[in-house]
Amino acid sequence: MSILTEHELKELSSQIYKMAELSSEAIVKSVDSLKNSKIDLAREIIENDNIIDSLEVEIDNECIKLLVTRQPAAVHLRLVLSYLKINTDLERIADLCTNIAKETIRLKGRPTLKPLVDIPRMAEISIEMLKKALRAFSEKNEKPAEEVIEMDNAIDELNLQIYRELFSYMAENPAKISEALGLIMVSKALERIGDHVTNIAERAIYYIKGIDIRHE
Amino acid sequence: MPKKISNKIIIYFSMLIVILIFFLLFFINNLVREMYFNMLSREMKRDLKLVESYYAAGTGENRRTDQLIAKNKIDRIAEITEMRITIIDYSGIVVYDSNVEDVSTLDNHRYRKEVNEAISVLYGESIRYSNTLKINMLYIAKKGEHFIFRAAKPLYEINNKLSNLKRTILLSGIIIIIISIIIIMVISKKISGPIREAVIFSQNFAMGDYSSRIMNYDDNEIGILQKSLNDMADIINEKINNLIIEQKKLKVTIESIQEGIAVIGNSGKILICNSAFGNMLNINTEPVDKIYYEIIWNSSLNEKIKYTLSTGKRITLEVALSGGNVYTAVINPFREEDNIRGILLVLHDITEQKKIDQIKTELIGNMSHELKTPVAILMGYLETMREHLNDKKMMENLIEKALANIERQNSLIDDILKLNKLEEDIRFLSETIDIEEILLNCIEILMPKCEKKNINIETAFIKADRNIQGNRFLAEEVFFNLVDNAINYNINKGSVFIRTVITDNSLIVKIKDTGIGIPADSIDRIFERFYRVDKSRSRQTGGTGLGLSIVKHAAELLGWSVNVLSNNSGTEFQVIIKIS
Incomplete structure (x- = not known):
């Protein structure tokens, strides 16, 4: 049995970063496709999802290989376990982006109900959160992770606000229900993305401090 | 101790x-x-x-x-x-x-x-x-x-x-020990004093006090050591100063470059970067000493950096970074004796370039389309005429239509030439012009069009010093096109309001219509050639698609500025004329 080397950890974290970058790009692109009715871009997101899927499998295998062959202990064990879990979260984020892209395709050609402001805002916040959560990992600093958990409240609030607004549109004009429902799905997907990023931040705290703060 | x-x-x-x-x-x-x-x-x-x-x-x-x-x-x-x-x-x-x-x-x-x-x-x-x-x-x-x-x-x-003797010897021995210890202490102080001084000096120097020196040294080996320590301190001080200056020079140079520059070591850490780099990537943390992929959140760029770090191949690629800007990224490896020591990453903003390229492509497409349409229509009429040479009534009708299309083609070519002339920035004669008179003239020319669409023109001119330096031809182009647009893009039975307002140092001509307005995201583009807000409306409203381009260029030549205010109940163009 040999010891987990710094090189192997670095390689693993670069893979995780790649996964996070692909996911964040998926968020940007999916919201861009929805906002500017870019159907081609939406199709591209759905196609590119399998790149993220195969990267997820690759990272999972890599983590399991390290766990079996290196048998890491203490902080290294927590890091590998955290990566194993956030890998799934990142993949789910990308999946939610394909859901947004599918909504874009479904809403094709219809004039948008109103200029989209809150949905791009949600996307921006979630990307900022994702960056912060990963920064917590690389800097071994729990502060950004705690900020992420705070920021998730802003996303939840925006989601509720969008719900209320779209309900009023639906009540005014039944012809717009389909479109409003599509936007509600998008908003819900972004809210779920925020939750997944919060999970990542909680994993970061688990890795740094060794305590589990989930469901508190 | x-x-x-x-x-x-x-x-x-x-x-x-x-x-x-x-x-x-x-x-x-x-x-x-x-x-x-x-x-x-x-x-x-x-x-x-x-x-x-x-x-x-x-x-x-x-x-x-x-x-x-x-x-x-x-x-x-x-x-x-x-x-x-x-x-x-x-x-x-x-x-x-x-x-x-x-x-x-x-x-x-x-x-x-x-x-x-x-x-x-x-x-x-x-x-x-x-x-x-x-x-x-x-x-x-x-x-x-x-x-x-x-x-x-x-x-x-x-x-x-014998014990008496012993006691005497012991006593004198103790006295000798005490005396000799005192003598030795004095001697050792004399030897170790300057050494301690040198030690304290070198410790201070190491701590960063580069200004202090050892004073008054002896004329022996230790004195030589102290002197050479002083010399060494002088040389090091000079070298450090030179290094600081070099570093400052490098920093100023890198900072003054508009391109985003970053040097990434072979361990993946960012060694140097300028603030433009941080701005382009929208980073709010200190990027130096971080691993590149923690900073550059772009999977395609990071993949290429990784590739260059492992293979040492130079790569140029185009990347879209956060904020929607497009950059050319040049990844250049630098080596030391065949080993890759790191890479130099240069980001060049090509967003404007991309926009211009897109506008050019659109312009050529539009221009050829605009030029080709009347010709194609004309061809159609002529072919029909060839087949119905005997039907006089139909011939007359077709000739009328063909002429109208030729006229359209003619005016289009006129506009292109006019615009070309304006773009060449020819010096126009400066003369005294009367804005009110020019405006009234324009309205008169456009009256038949107004009657066709049942549009009512309301004017309110302020009585003021109306003699303004300018060029009549250019001013006519500005106002004619604006009033023409106000009529063309108006609803039937709509109104056009033309007013002049005087502020402290300028005369403002406001031309407002009651049309459908211009969407906010199109306002920046309406002065582009052949740009149309609604592509399907192009031929219905008439016009060549060059009018506002002509307005913009003519106003620029006159030193005037044109503002647009628009909502869904109409558009107002404001021509601001500076009065000296």
Whole structure:
């Protein structure tokens, strides 16, 4: 049995970063496709999802290989376990982006109900959160992770606000229900993305401090 | 606390002196003791000879009296010389002892060491504890004719003398130690003082105090060391200053470059980067010393950086970063003896370039489309005419339509030429123009169009100094096109309001329509050639698609500015004319 080397950890974290970058790009692109009715871009997101899927499998295998062959202990064990879990979260984020892209395709050609402001805002916040959560990992600093958990409240609030607004549109004009429902799905997907990023931040705290703060 | 050289010197020298003194003590003690013993034994031997001669005298005719006299004499000798004198016969029986009256109580002395020696080699000597007198004594025995003569002297005397001597030597030894320690301390201070000064100086230098120097050095090896330390400090100081200047130069150079620049080491860490780099990537943390993929959140760019770091191949690619801007990224490896030491990443903003390219492509597409359409229509009419040469009524109708299209083509070409002329920035004659008159003229020309669409034109001109420096032709182009647009893009039975307003230093002409307005995201683009907000409306409203382009260029040449305010109930164009 040999010891987990710094090189192997670095390689693993670069893979995780790649996964996070692909996911964040998926968020940007999916919201861009929805906002500017870019159907081609939406199709591209759905196609590119399998790149993220195969990267997820690759990272999972890599983590399991390290766990079996290196048998890491203490902080290294927590890091590998955290990566194993956030890998799934990142993949789910990308999946939610394909859901947004599918909504874009479904809403094709219809004039948008109103200029989209809150949905791009949600996307921006979630990307900022994702960056912060990963920064917590690389800097071994729990502060950004705690900020992420705070920021998730802003996303939840925006989601509720969008719900209320779209309900009023639906009540005014039944012809717009389909479109409003599509936007509600998008908003819900972004809210779920925020939750997944919060999970990542909680994993970061688990890795740094060794305590589990989930469901508190 | 580090060990001090002076302490070491003091300890070693003190040890040396102590050892020396003890050796001295030992030698002197032994020497004195030996000398004393020799002297003592010589004296005692001499005395024994005397005793022997007296005792021998007592062996003559008057034996008893002589013996008594001899005994008395021997008693006297023993008393004067403070010795114990014993006479023993060869069988070991004591016949006389100066300290013991009744000799019969004494045991046999035959095998006492000194007696034994004396029997065999004439003289015997020993130092023993006397059971009789209970003290250490020196015994000397001499073999006589019939008897053994033995003298004994107590040793406390010599011991007392020797211990006196020891005490004197020890006392003077301690004094010598104290004096020499003081001397050594002074000497070692003298040696270690300058060394300590040099140590403190070099410690301060290492801590970053580059200005202090060692003062007044001695004229010896340590002085040379101090001097060379000073010289070294000067040289290092100069080198550090040069390095700081170099670094500042590099920083200023990198900072002043508009392109985002970052140097990434082969470990993946960002070594140097400028603020443009941070701005382009929208980073709010310090990027230096972080791993590149933690900073550059772009999977395609990071993949290429990784590729270059491992293969050393130069790569140029286009990337869209956060904020929607497009950059050319050049990833250039730098090597040291064939090993890749890192990469230089340069980001060049090509967003504007991309936009211009897109506009150009659109322009060419639009222009060819606009030029081709009337020709195609004309061709269609002409072909129909060829087939219906005899149908006079239809011919007339077709010729009318064909002429209208030719007219359209003509005006389009006129506009293109006009725009071209304006873009070439030809100096126009400056003359006094009357804005009100020009506006009224434009309205008059466009009146038939208004009547066709039932549009009402309302004017409100302010009475003011209306003579303005400009060029009539250009001003006409500006106002004609604006009023024309206000009519073309108006609803049927709509209105056009034309007003002039005077502010502190400018005259503002406001031309407002009651049309459908311009969407906010199109406002920036309406001055582009052939740009149409609604592509499907292009031919319905007439116009060449160049009108606002002409307005923009003409206004620029006149030094005027044109603002657009629009909502869904109409659009207002404001021409701001500076009055000097």
